[in-house]
Amino acid sequence: MALLALTVSAVSCDDLQELNVNPSFPVDVSAVSLMSPIEQQMARGLQFDNRFLGRYIQNFSNTATGNPWDRYGFVENSDQAGEIWRMTYFAIGLNLTKMQEKAIEEERHDITGISKVIRAWSWQVTTDYHSELIDLDQVFTQRLSYDYVGQEKVYAEVVRLLNDGLGDLARTDGRVSQAFTGVGDKMYGGERSKWTKFAYGVLARNLNSQINKATYNPDKVIEFCDKSLSSNADNAVIRFNGTVTDDSNFYGPQRSNLTNFRQTDFALRTMNGSIFTGAIDPRMSRVLVPSVGTSETAPSSAANPDPTKYTFNGNPLNTTASTVVTNVNRIPNLWGTYAPGSVTIPGRYLFRDKANFPLMTYSEIQFMKAEAAFIKGDKAMALDAYRKAIDASIDFVNSNTVPSSTFPITTLISAAEKAAFIANVNVVPAANALTLSQIMLQKYVALFGFGMLETWTDMRKYKYDNVNVYTTLNLLPNGGLFIDNNGKLPYRVRPRFNSEYVWNFEALKAIGGDKADYHTVEMWFSQQ
Template identity: 40%
Template sequence: MKKIIYTLTALLTISIASSCKKFIDINDNPNAPTSVEASTLLPPMLAGMARGNWYDSRYIGQYAQIWGSASANNVWDQEGYVPGSDSGGEMWRTVYFSLGQNVTLMWEDAKAKSKYDYIGVVWALRAWGWQNGGDEYNNMIVKEAFDPTKLTFNYDSPEYVYAEVVKDCQLALNYLNLAIKTDGNTSADLAKGDYMYYGDRTKWVKFVYAILAQNMLHQSNKTTFDADLVKKYADSSFVSNADNASVQCTGSQSGDANFWGPTRANIPSFRQSDYIVRLLDGRILAGSPTQDKTLDPRLPLLLTASKDGTYRGVVAPLGDPNTADANTAIPAMAGATTANSGTPSAKYIFNDNSRGVLMTYPEVQFFVAEALFKKGDKDGAHTAYLNGIKGALDFASNPPIGSSLTGTQNYISESAKTAYLTGPAVRQDAASLQLSDILQQKYISLFVWGAPEAWSDMRRYEYDQNIFQGYVKPTTIYPDNGGKQVYLLRPRYNSEYIWNIPALKLIGALDPDYHTKKPWFVLP
């Protein structure tokens, strides 16, 4: 009898367990799976990286005077912010939502299946997020960021954030190099979800080294700065524009179109700045008293002339001064879009299917030029400076389109490039090279897509007009600033100022002038 009872009990237990298992299975949320194929997670994360850069650039571009509002006294032109708004919080959203737990899910799938290249990409994405988030917000949540048991989160110091970038980059390199050693430079499996490098593991390695170079350069005011390390990382990074980090935009409709293209129409409400006009027309770099429209061949690609043929820009926060001929809007449109046709309908990166650019070869060369200049190696700095300008001219001439990492337009002739490179806007020898030459040529090369890096440079040098020679401090500063200039974006309102008030208080983010506090990388 005992044996029968034990057997029935065991069967009943198995039956209950089986029923519970079925009950649990049918109540799993299919919209939030706990196991997802890595290749399906990567495309939306790459799109999120581009989105984070694009959305915040609208406001950062005003801080850095790349463009301004058509209307006078715009709050961002005054170096202020909009309280109770997520404006300026998109990179925060990218780090913790677009990447966030998706990175963890991708890592879990890749680890279980020994997909070393996907694991390497995981750590590359994390490193990129911490670097860009740290640059914009200074204090970030790292240690507790993805702890599901917490509802509020403590901020880590910027030193910790910057160190996390290096740590994650090293992990990325370890796994990417292991993948290359195991079965080659390219991977058809990685290519399934990789709309940045299409499965080319060697290009991902270069991207990681570019992040490391940027991380070290941004410590230029710290005792930890090492110019030789910037050069070492850069030498293992991009060797041409074919290595640039950029995300494919199909341009078939608004959802997959380039942010700066005509379908999205995000930028026509802005006006090109007087500063960028003067950098390109020779009045700053060539010392010309008047505009020379033939000097920089990028001028008609990046900017728009008024109807009378003169290039004009806005001075923050005065709005568009050209009331009689108010045609200083950007981008320089060449006609209606030809979405998804593969044919450019506009100039530079203003097409619907222009790629979303994250980092470039000329940008990295300017990293090297600045680092070596600070070290005292003016010959090395001059070589990198020229490489950066050449790369920037090539990029403007051949911006990447669709699935191509290099473009096909050829907007600038080789003779025009040579004329510029041998002309008065470019320093012809190392002895005459100044830091302002490097930083301002870099500023031009970052036009539109690289506003966050341009703003980081301005902040690292505390808006020094000896370096940014055409920059003019806004005539009216946002009242809460107390006369000080802007140095930080505030954490995203709808996550931090709604749910994480105690932690915000500890870092001073409830102060009206918090956005004027100098970040760690600016301070000595």
């Protein structure tokens, strides 16, 4: 016993702590080491949930009938559509807090600013998706249950964080270093000027969603847009190597997450000339996939495809129209095949293993400016921004197009195609003939496949107007709206089931989260 006592007394508390340190998984890391995985989670959260949100805005529909999301509903007792919540509170969550704390400790003011901008972006994304969020004074504390606060408080916190972040990004003292920050910053390579532009883009989104408020100021939106992304070179994109599953684009065929997704008939109408009076969008054949034409037998095996005989079709909501094998109008998946995804399928556009995923684009910023200028009554400014937005979107599509000589044959959009489309008065009219519908529908096209949340925010603030704004948008899918909607359209997505509904249900009841039609309650931002 004496020997045992002697042995124990010889081991100090410090020694025991060191025994629990794994050099392969350090518990104390520099701020820059946390940045890259945080940025990857920004893409992952959106991409996971875009599968469901893409049905609400009719980018995609499912190949089967009875899918609740195709009917503007939701799936009970499930984490479907809960990834953005998980991203904000778990995947990014305390990692971002730690990054900011370490940045302050290390006097890396640029990383401190980036931390605040990412936090603001995450709050903006999550509140625009879910509405009420965990009380900002209670989140990331030791509490075991949480209260929720409304969007008005969250929106104000977003603005505060962005202004603070902009102040930090402007600092040149301390240990600010683009070379150091760029090691972890895979989005902008440590360039503070581009993070500053991104921050102003989030500010523009924050204010531009409030067009129904008496406090809405289009001049401020225009100001923020002018300080935001100034070309496609400023686009905020998350990059994927595409060599292994874990580092492949979530949309790519290797991960096979979109096997049962098809382009919708509404998405097709925005590009095939149905809405824009015969003006066929050159982006259609690069972004959407053609059905079997008269010279093909099957997209995956056609020996001599003839693109002049391609036909483009869109799947209606809640039907099996795209899956009928004998139908010459059968619609391939977004990779251009009928097969489940695999590493051997090249994919196309943003639906490739190596495709970058955009968080914000210059085109989007110009569309916001066009909308704000239109509301202000400055049609000349609106037209100029609108034209620049379309031009930038076409260039963006080209930058994500891999030419192919097999089905579906794909080439880059030529300068002549681009010029002819922009010169078409049914697309780009004279300033006094420009309509809000043209602006919002062309923005819809530009954001197809990635900007689902921004598109849904627009649709909700215009109350799903399918007559004056989103012409021909289908608000009554086959089989009718989901039964729990009680005849209403969705305005929010329920918080994540396996955290909020399992562990914090009493607090959810206080905001009506226990009601079957909670997802149809209008958001603060869209109300007057």
